[in-house]
Amino acid sequence: MASSWILTALLFLFVVVSPLLALSKRDPERERQERQCKSECERSREREREVRQCKQECEERYRRQKGQGRNIEERERESESESEGRRRGVTGNPYAFERDRFVRDISTEHGSFRTLPPFTERSELFRGIENNRICIMELKPNAFVLPHHKDADIIYYVANGDARLVTIGEERQDSHNLKKGDTATIPAGKTTYIINKDSQRELKIVALLQTISTPGQYEIFFGATGQNPPSYLRAFSDEILEASFNVDRSRLSRLLEQKGQGPIVRPSSEQLQGLIHGGSGGGKWPFGESEESERPFNLFSRRPRISNDHGELYELDETEYSPLREFDIAISFANISRGSLEVPFYNSRATEIYVILEGRARIEMACPHVSGGREQEGSRRGQGEQEGSRRGQREQEGSRREQEQEERGKGQGQEIKYHKIRSDLNPEDLFVAPPSHPIAIRASQEENLQIICFEINARRNRKYFLAGKNSILNQIERAAKEVSFNVPSREAEEVLRAQSDSVFVVGPRQQREGREGEGRAVA
Known part of the structure; x- marks a missing residue:
């Protein structure tokens, strides 16, 4: 009788308590975010392969957030690093932004404008770039954006597709045909409209906006419209x-x-021809083509600055495209071969904003400010999240005095520590690298990595590489190397000069496999 009662109790525990324990491990909010992410994939992607890849990225993103696949040692290191970050007043990884943090400013069935919230909402560390916002414009085939202007200067980069862009200033109308790789600038206040000329492909434009009225804020103004x-x-x-x-x-x-039908529409066939080829009604003054300085500049019209088997780097600055001078901006595009690596480097003055266009990246950065712990999760949406943001800013403000005292104490017996910031990024994710912060970028093993980069405060900026043939460490005098590394100078030089490539090199996995192959051959 007693044994029967025990078996009944155990069965009750198994049937009732086990599901409750399983439910307690679930995170309904994360599951909701994952469902929302997958729904967005179905709405924003047309091809089945793109939808499937997008959903896989959603699953991986939220699986990472749950902490799956992380070993105990890594968690202990992160916990120690986060404790250090809390002591300094800043924790987490504020430098990486996932694509779901973009907010839809404009959205219809024919396209959307998605803008990343102001950088200073994430961290006060970004006060130096608070006037800058990143926007992604996506237009379905033959979609048209109605005439409008913004209270912000705009730098366009065409990531994919073909378009006709019309800008209207004082007594002047200019028309430009845009294609992949084109960069164009639109000063604040210029009325603009744009048509996706392609009847099959989407148009995607990544834009940097520099706000001019309220720091980090901008507005869109529609004039030639109805209701x-x-x-x-x-x-x-x-x-x-x-x-x-x-x-x-x-x-x-x-x-x-x-x-009307909204700010982004699909015109009729007759209207489409007029918009694609240019029609009557506005006239052009002065007649003829636009001035040379106002034309778009294609990033791929020049040879790459760096090119080898592991990657290519294209750069565009004010010396080649004069409109960039007014904005103090430079633009670069990197195509890194799968599995390859862009060696560590840093910028002397520029803050770099990287937007992943294709492929997957792992970015590592040395940072004196922030602990390299778990990536911040989810999107900052809703009042509660805004309150959390403001609370975090107040905490940072409250610890700033202590942090400043610590900074002044460096070199007077206090420890100097650099934390590893590591981020795994997917298409349309974003990463911010401040000046003087060494950074390295690695492509995944599966596919090439394509990144567009906006460099803010680009004038007089210098890029210093820390490994490879053009490493600045190779230029340190032998006696200085010996004293600094505390090893014989010959040993230091053997290490620093071992890499024969520049900028883009064989990635860690291929390099490891190559060494193992050499070892087996010797054996």
Whole structure:
């Protein structure tokens, strides 16, 4: 009888308690975010392969956040590093931004504008770039963005597709055909409209916006529209509009009260031809093509600055494209062969914003400010998250005095420590590298890695590589090497000069496999 009772109790525990324990391990919020991520994949991707890859990235992202696949030693190191970061007032990894952090400013069935929230919402470490925002524009085939302007300067990079861009300034209209690799600048206030000329492919543009009114904030203004989106002309009184346009109220009402289809539409076939090839109505003044300095510049029209079997680096600055001078911006594009590595380097003045276009990257960076612990999770959305952001900023503010005292104490007996920031990034993820912070970029084993990079404060910037033939460490005098590394100078030089390639080199896995193969051959 007693044994029967025990078996019944055990069965009850197994049937009732086990599911409860399993549920307690689930994280409903993360599961909701993963479902939302997959739904976004289905909505924003057209090809089945792209949808499948996008969903896999969602699963991997949230699996990483749950901490799966991480060994005990790594967790202990991260815990120690996070404790150090808390003492200094900053924790986590504020330098990496996942694609789901972008917020949709404009979205219709024909396309969207997605913008990353201001960098300073993530961390006060980004005060130096608080006037800069990253935006991704995606247009379905033959989609058209209605005329508008922004209170921000814009630097476009065409990541994929073909488009016609029209800009309108004072007594002047300029038309430009854009293709992959083109860079174009649009000063704040210029009215702009754009059409995706391709009937099959999506158009994708990555843009850097430099705000000019409120730091880190910008607005979009639509004028030549009716009710959807509403025209800013509707904010004026009828009497002001009647006098300004010299027409009666009824005609103005007909023009401004038509209900549209949204800020991004697909025109009719007849309208499409006029938009793609240019039609009558606006005229052009002065007639003819735009000035040389205002034309787009294709990043691939010049030979790459660096090119070898492991990667290519294209760079564009104000010396080749004068409009960049006004914005103090440079642009670079890296194509790193699968499994290969861009060796550690740092910038003297520029803050670099990397946007992953294709492939997957692992970025490592040495940082004196932040612990290299777990990546920050999820997106900053909703009031609660904003409050968390402000609370984090207050905590940083409260510890700044202690941090400044610590910085002043360096070199006076206090320990100097650099933390490893490591991020695994997928397409449309983003990484920010401040000046003087050494960084290395590695492509995954599966496919090539393509990255577009905006360099802020680019004027007089210098890029210093720390390994390879052009390493600055090779230029240190032998006596200085011996004293600094505390080994014989010959030993130091053998290590520092062992790499015969520059910038892009064989990645860790291939290098390890090569050494193992050499060892087997010798044996």
